[in-house]
Amino acid sequence: MKKLLSLILVVVMSSLVTVAVQAQCAMCRASVENNVSNGDTSIGAGLNNGILYLFVMPYLMAMVIAFFWYRSAKRKKSKLSLR
Template structure:
């Protein structure tokens, strides 16, 4: 039951990540002085940099899962 709720929460987070915008002060200053292509580039860069920590955490959890599964056998 708990795993199902966590899975649904993660799927919803992935699906609605585009609707949650947040920018730091420096990013806001760059976007205000530029055009729409600069704003899209800043948002894409932030998303790109945000992906890698989540990938590292996913790999860590997968490694722990495999270790525990092999320890049971």
Template sequence: MKRLLASGVLVLLSCTLTFAQCAMCRASVESTYSDGHYLNGSGLNTGILYLLVMPYLIVALIAYFWYRSSRKEYAQKMALWQRMKGISQ
């Protein structure tokens, strides 16, 4: 558990560096567009979109696994309740 907590803190501390890079990417794209070179800018825009999607994908995966786990636990509780109901009758 301590290892997971330490990893989480490390990830949160390193996120500030990634926020600073977006301004640099934007400045690079603006300078390449003004020079007439569009290939470099489209690659950077794709990279920015990739970075944008990742947090949402991680949250969606966590929600999916949490939902799946809770459904299994609910099914086990219902099976136990059915067995207890059958014994009491």
């Protein structure tokens, strides 16, 4: 239980830290550069946010699945110990 609590604390603390990340693929970069040359500078920030969203979602889903799997295993273990 103590390890789980420390893991949750690390995840919460690391989610509070923000770092400016510039992540773009070659196609997205070309699109942004084309728009910047035409005077539109707002598209780059939206693209970066979208890429980061797509990057984080699989890890978040894996964490949720692992949590429910852990909880299910813990319940199953407690039921077996009661018998």
